[in-house]
Amino acid sequence: xxxxxxxxxxxxxxxxxxxxxxxxxxxxxxxxxxxxxxxxxxxxxxxxxxxxxxxxxxxxxxxxxxxxxxxxxxxxxxxxxxxxxxxxxxxxxxxxxxxxxxxxxxxxxxxxxxxxxxxxxxxxxxxxxxxxxxxxxxxxxxxxxxxxxxxxxxxxxxxxxxxxxxxxxxxxxxxxxxxxxxxxxxxxxxxxxxxxxxxxxxxxxxxxxxxxxxxxxxxxxxxxxxxxxxxxxxxxxxxxxxxxxxxxxxxxxxxxxxxxxxxxxxxxxxxxxxxxxxxxxxxxxxxxxxxxxxxxxxxxxxxxxxxxxxxxxxxxxxxxxxxxxxxxxxxxxxxxxxxxxxxxxxxxxxxxxxxxxxxxxxxxxxxxxxxxxxxxxxxxxxxxxxxxxxxxxxxxxxxxxxxxxxxxxxxxxxxxxxxxxxxxxxxxxxxxxxxxxxxxxxxxxxxxxxxxxxxxxxxxxxxxxxxxxxxxxxxxxxxxxxxxxxxxxxxxxxxxxxxxxxxxxxxxxxxxxxxxxxxxxxxxxxxxxxxxxxxxxxxxxxxxxxxxxxxxxxx
Numbered sequence: 001x002x003x004x005x006x007x008x009x010x011x012x013x014x015x016x017x018x019x020x021x022x023x024x025x026x027x028x029x030x031x032x033x034x035x036x037x038x039x040x041x042x043x044x045x046x047x048x049x050x051x052x053x054x055x056x057x058x059x060x061x062x063x064x065x066x067x068x069x070x071x072x073x074x075x076x077x078x079x080x081x082x083x084x085x086x087x088x089x090x091x092x093x094x095x096x097x098x099x100x101x102x103x104x105x106x107x108x109x110x111x112x113x114x115x116x117x118x119x120x121x122x123x124x125x126x127x128x129x130x131x132x133x134x135x136x137x138x139x140x141x142x143x144x145x146x147x148x149x150x151x152x153x154x155x156x157x158x159x160x161x162x163x164x165x166x167x168x169x170x171x172x173x174x175x176x177x178x179x180x181x182x183x184x185x186x187x188x189x190x191x192x193x194x195x196x197x198x199x200x201x202x203x204x205x206x207x208x209x210x211x212x213x214x215x216x217x218x219x220x221x222x223x224x225x226x227x228x229x230x231x232x233x234x235x236x237x238x239x240x241x242x243x244x245x246x247x248x249x250x251x252x253x254x255x256x257x258x259x260x261x262x263x264x265x266x267x268x269x270x271x272x273x274x275x276x277x278x279x280x281x282x283x284x285x286x287x288x289x290x291x292x293x294x295x296x297x298x299x300x301x302x303x304x305x306x307x308x309x310x311x312x313x314x315x316x317x318x319x320x321x322x323x324x325x326x327x328x329x330x331x332x333x334x335x336x337x338x339x340x341x342x343x344x345x346x347x348x349x350x351x352x353x354x355x356x357x358x359x360x361x362x363x364x365x366x367x368x369x370x371x372x373x374x375x376x377x378x379x380x381x382x383x384x385x386x387x388x389x390x391x392x393x394x395x396x397x398x399x400x401x402x403x404x405x406x407x408x409x410x411x412x413x414x415x416x417x418x419x420x421x422x423x424x425x426x427x428x429x430x431x432x433x434x435x436x437x438x439x440x441x442x443x444x445x446x447x448x449x450x451x452x453x454x455x456x457x458x459x460x461x462x463x464x465x466x467x468x469x470x471x472x473x474x475x476x477x478x479x480x481x482x483x484x485x486x487x488x489x490x491x492x493x494x495x496x497x498x499x500x501x502x503x504x505x506x507x508x509x510x511x512x513x514x515x516x517x518x519x520x521x522x523x524x525x526x527x528x529x530x531x532x533x534x535x536x537x538x539x540x541x542x543x544x545x546x547x548x549x550x551x552x553x554x555x
Contacts, residue, residue, distance in 0.1 A: 015354035015404075016361060022400035023181065027066050027170070029396035035062035035163040036392055039155075040385050049381055052420040053142065054152045057088050057135045058159025062166045063127050063396065069178045070171035071229035076124065077167045081160035083118065087111055087132055088156055089149070091139035096146045104140045105323035105334055111136050112342040113316035117308045127399075133342045134414065137335035174270055176234050182217075182224035183238045183245075184264040189217035190248035191260035197252035211249070215520035218245050222527070223503065237273040244276050246528055249521075310451055315345055318447030322440040329439065331432050333418075340440025345448060352448050355403060356441045362407025363437040367430045370412035374426040377416060388416050460519070463498070463505040467526055470498040471533045478536055492537040499530045 039055035061084055065076040094107045115129040115136070144152075170177065193214040221242045228235055241263055248255040266274045305312075322341040326334035343359055346352045377384050391413035399406025415429050474491040477483040506523055 012357060015357040016402065018401045018405065020401070021397075023185075024066060025397055025400050028063050029393045031062045031066070031166050032060065032392045032396055033389055035059040035159070035166045037389055038162065039159045040388070044381055044385050049385070049420045050422075051152070051155055053135075053138065053417060054088075054155040055159040056417065057084055057139075057156040058161070059163050060084075060131050060135065061160050062163035063131060064124060065167060067125060067178055067182070067224070069224060069228035070168060070175060072227035073171075073178075074164075074168060077164045079122070080124065081157075081164060083115070084132055084135065084160060085153060085156055087115060087136040088139055089153055091136040092142075092144050092149045092152060093146070095140050095142060095144040096149060101141075101327055101334065102324070105327065105338065106320060108133075108137045108140050108323060108335060108338050109316045109320035112319045112338065113312040116315045116342065116345065117305055117312040120308050120311065121305050130339070130343045134339050137338050137342075138417070141333060141335055176228075176238075179224055179228050179235065179238050180267040180273075182221040183241050184267040186214070186217045186221035186242055186245040187260045187264040187267075189214040190245040190255070191257035191264070194248050194252040194255040194257045194260070198257075211521060214245070214249050215524045218242060218249065218524055219503075219506070219520065219527075221245070234273060237275065238267075240276045241267075241274070246524065249524060250528070311345060314447055314451040315342060317451060318342075318344070318444040321447060322443040325439045325443050326436050329435060331436055331439075333432055333436065336414075336433055336436035337440035337443070340437055341444030341447070344441065344444045352445065356445050358402065358404035359407060360437055360441050362404035363411045364434065365404075365408045366411025367415070367433050369408055370415045371426060371430060373412055373416075377419065378423055384416060384419060388413055391416070459505045460523075463502040464519075464522060464526055467495075467498040467502050467530055470495040471530050474533050474537050478533075478540060483540075488537060488540055492534065495530060495534050495537065499527060499534065502527065502530075 036056065036059040039059055040049075040052055043049050043052055043055065058081065061077060061080045064080045065073045068076055090107070090111060094104060098104065112129070112133045115132045118124075119129040119132070174180075189210075193210040196210045225235055225239055225242065244263070245260065248257075248260060263274045263276075266272075318341040319338045322337040323334040326337035331337070340359060340363075344352050344355050346355050373387060377387050391409045394409035395406045395413060398409060411433065415433060418424065418429065470491070474488075474495050477487055477491050502523065
């Protein structure tokens with residue numbers, strides 16, 4: 001591990017600095033509009049906007065998985081919809097069985113903890129658990145009877161099915177879009193590092209922001225390609241480009257950055273993928289074998305959930321205390337404080353502090369925006385629906401630049417959703433939201449200080465050591481004149497499993513609490529060496545009569 005220690009500085013200005021928008025910022029923004037508009041406009045035409053919260057539960061699933069290949073996206077979106085329906089069912093049943101706010105806050109806190117742990121364990125990506133927690137927490141405090149629950153869940157399921165369709169539709173026009181974008185990002189990041197290396201006369205240290213960014217982009221590109229399913233000709237061509245990015249990371253002085261950028265530009269659209277030759281066949285074969293092992297041995301969730309247990313405890317504690325503090329202050333919607341606490345928890349204390357600042361600033365600006373919108377919204381139900389659609393778009397368009405900027409739109413949207421059942425006094429809504437935001441941020445951050453876990457970095461070291469042992473064992477076997485076939489098979493499986501495990505552990509540690517800085521460079525180099533060794537074991541096995549040749553590779 002790096003010797004760097006976690007920073008204890010808690011910055012203010014840096015937390016509010018705007019970044020560049022995501023390359024595909026418009027895709028989730030447009031998707032959520034297409035997913036939300038038909039159900040809400042239908043309810044508007046029927047005069048039943050009071051049911052909009054349930055259709056919104058399904059529609060907001062369209063926010064997820066935009067960076068995943070379509071084969072993986074189909075499974076991920078289905079899982080998000082199922083998770084949303086499961087959490088909503090628990091919330092609606094609890095709301096129908098009891099009116100005790102104390103009990104409902106406890107249920108909401110437990111749901112938030114489960115949603116946070118599952119989202120992090122499955123590495124679901126943005127917007128993570130926040131949307132799930134917002135919907136289920138709001139449902140806990142909506143008037144409900146058991147007889148109404150099936151109908152409300154049916155509305156959510158129908159909207160969720162439509163959101164799944166919206167999320168998958170772009171694949172008809174650009175079926176390899178996510179893989180192309182991830183590969184282009186890796187090439188551009190490697191080019192940026194090579195340019196920085198040259199600018200410093202080749203004297204840049206091993207640990208620089210540009211190098212770390214390139215290592216992370218390459219790692220993400222491999223993950224994306226491994227999730228893409230069958231190794232088609234397109235995927236093999238993209239793998240060669242990722243290997244060229246890895247070569248640039250290892251030997252920046254011998255790299256032409258403009259060539260890498262040119263390849264990245266060529267990946268836009270649906271044109272032909274640039275060819276790089278066949279010099280990287282060994283590593284490509286190793287990557288193919290790893291993909292086969294990953295597909296054959298699906299890792300259970302339990303080890304990752306156990307690693308995230310402190311995070312779940314922290315979330316449950318922070319959400320429960322925030323909700324109870326809100327109740328003690330006489331606020332009628334304690335779920336706003338609960339959701340604020342749930343949204344804070346990030347990979348380390350500094351990032352959690354930054355998210356706390358962003359949440360408070362964004363929400364305070366958002367309630368002022370709501371105050372300005374209130375006269376327009378109160379013109380009628382149609383104005384309410386159109387404003388919600390515009391705020392949905394704005395939230396997704398802006399949140400990639402900084403969380404607080406997106407919250408300026410998210411906050412009034414959340415306030416407007418409460419008005420689907422009837423217009424309310426703006427002053428009361430604004431006051432309650434401000435108080436709940438401050439309570440949720442203060443109590444949630446306090447829970448973050450109390451419940452910590454500093455052991456996650458050890459798991460990365462252990463995984464790196466296990467990979468090195470597996471690789472050394474395979475190298476020793478291949479150096480023997482006539483290694484036993486069963487020993488080579490065992491070494492092959494062990495090395496492939498170690499590669500998969502390293503990626504899994506690094507991903508888990510990247511989202512874990514109180515970690516040290518992760519050695520992204522060591523991870524990339526270890527994976528590259530592992531791929532080449534795995535290629536050698538694959539060729540050795542393919543040359544035996546009892547093994548068929550791996551697809552696309554001659555022994």
